[in-house]
Amino acid sequence: MTATDDAVPEAPAVAPEDAHGTIRMEGITKRYGALVANDGIDFDVASGEVHALLGENGAGKSTLMGIMFGLLTPDAGRIVHGGREVRFASPADALRRGIGMVHQHFMLVPTLTVAENVVIGSRPSHDMRFRRRELEAAVGEVAERHNLHVDPRAYVRDLSVEDQQRVEIVRLLYRGANTLILDEPTAALGSAQVKVLLATLKQLQASGRSIVIVTHKLDEVMAIADRATVLKGGRNAASLERSAFEQRAFTQAMFDAMPDPVPHERHIALDAAPRIAIEGLTVASSTGRPALRGLDLELRPGEIVGLAGVAGNGQTELLDAIAGVAHVESGTIAVDGADIVSQRPLERRERGIRVIPEDRHDAGLVLEMTVAENLALTMVPAGEASRHGLLRRREIRAHAEQLLERFDVRPGDPDRRVHELSGGNQQKVVVARELSGAPRVVIASCPTRGLDISAAASIHRQIESAAADGCAVLVISPDLDEVLALADRVAVIFEGRIVHDVPREQASSEAIGLAMVGQAPGAAATAAADRSATHPTTSNG
């Protein structure tokens, strides 16, 4: 079933410009169970324009784009393309109508050549001729015509990230795409490569193609977008013409207004020596590209620092580096004055360094083992729960019972396997393990993710009480509310550096929001922002 079969003529007269491909999405709604990912969103792309789509994680961008390129079907709303209402049965179907997507994680086969990747799946099955030379010439011709230099005979596995991205674009152009959706296309690129990509997109636009760019970075929006749509919580939050592009307008639409500062009873000795001092920390991500680029951050005893930032700016690597499971290329992490970079994870834990990882299933818990066993995970290798190589099971159990009571985990049964617990109680098990036993430094990533209000509040109280005992806490969260609810100080991480660092009282949602999208405020804002070489900012809006 193709879109053409499916298309029904639209009653009103067709505007002339619609003839070659304006796409209008009207009242798009998509639900996943109780979650409404898209709630009556309107979105349109005019022929030959660059349209930026912005929003926080979870704002509904991916769902909307999934519907646009045929991967998802909306529960309500309609798509009008070239003057006709259409329904896409699949991405291939959407591509036949000229709409294609370049995913953030490329969909290429590493063991095939560029030319093969470009045509794979596009040839009708009855056409069994596969003339390599012709094919390569045809692919090369499409690439050169758009100034996308890439060797059709090269194997994809040998290509750099930027070249692979070019292959993805060539693939769509080869198949006649007029509308290209790019999902965070600059996430994996360096700044020089970003310039090249933006120039390419300009060129594609000049050749009459429409481009939707999904991004977190205001720089890029300012640089090439004609229009911008901001989503928040699954709804349209703002739609701006280029003439109205202004930093404030974007951040106000993207992020909630900040709650008023709540006075703390905690007293932090501002002149105390830092409990943890991170200097020039440089770490590569698992894919090898730099994730932390000389990050500096200090926490004093008893201080809770909120680390805001769009996910993927180095937060995970920061936690891993402090825990001792990431390879640190350079820089120091000093705890109470002693550098711990060369220490093994167990030594660090014995020193009082604790982490609450973002993904409790992947990194926090051993789901198949019991609650008691999970609570004893560190005790066992540390030799605290054993005698002559055998487990001291009564002590492990007693330790678990005490923590279950203190952290109010339900059911309070130490012998239950963790996967049988609800998500909130699983998280409490992680928090109980990490906050018990006199922690000195706690790195908590999204500590209340997926928890109800009372469970979240109880975890917040536990974090505050750890801080009251002199522990330094770094709360990493893309959720500004959580950061602001707890923090004495707010820092913002962007592309592996701290670009903004202010006391809670001086924090403004505008400055934080801007810093999160790469528009670090003036150097005068804080001394900390001075220290960390700020990301070059441009604004040509």
Next chain:
Amino acid sequence: MSTATNIPAATRFSLLRKPAVARAARLLLAALAALLLVSILLELLGADALTALQAIVEGALGAPFSLGQTVMIASILVLTGIAAAVPFTARLFNVGAEGQLYAGAIAATAVGFQFPHLPSAVHVPLLLAAGIAGGALWAAIPGLMKAYMNANEVIVSLMLTFIATLLAEYATTGIWPSGLATNTDPLPGNALLPTVSASTDITLGAPLAVVAVLLTWLLMNRGTLGFQIRATGFNAHASELNGLPVKRIQVLAFTIGGAAAGLAGAILVAGIQDSLIAGGAAGFGFLGIAVALVARLSATWMIPSAFLFAVLQVGSNSLQVKAGISPSMGAVIVGVFVIALLALGAIRLGTDGAK
């Protein structure tokens, strides 16, 4: 990964109510399905299925000598089962128990011939220790290469099996030649494992296998190392973040498995075959994988599982005489049984349920 062994006793009783019953039912169903398939196969070959199955059971258990043989082969299979199960629990696939068995057998043979005048009370323990060490060292290679060089442990342990098999062949012809191409001279009497029951030829190897099961159970369920092996197998990332020395644990898990296989090798040369025989392992190392999977990696289940495979192995020798079909049908029956178990989900590789 087994439901029954990986959790403290208190939980086991509450779990016994359902998962264990379901598991027993699945095993029974798989056994029946396998029986049905095998019967159809036997009938197609023109043999009477009932007669054939009877021949297998009688051939394995009917006479003192064959019963003894079954018990001894079960002992070997218990140990190679452990050799697969301990690394599997750490989610490392040791398919090289056959090679580790040969490494243990060669080391044991060396001790046997090297000290011909030692008293038995010293010689036998020394020989067993050599077997254990040989297997452990052979297994440490893939363990180290996996943990520190990220080499694929399946390929490394398998390739090392070929090397060990050829080394055993060389040992019988080049190091301790006897004139016969396939085996060495008999080991000195003082090196041989004492017989436990003369009428059945059951030697010290059988009680040693039971001791190995108990030790494995203790290690995996009560020991700190077993705790860490299980945690690493279920979730290496979380284990590492919690300070477990994941790489060291991986090497140890592999080495412990190899030690069990090496002990099997020592028992084979000094307690069953009385000499080193090229090809003497006869696939017991590989069969250990099936034994471990049917036992779902549980140490205690290893005994009935190994016994079942030993019955099929020994009993199929009488197929030719009593039912007029090839003894290799025994191997077919084993294969069909394992496939039936897999198909019915009675055994599963990797995660056990949950995750």
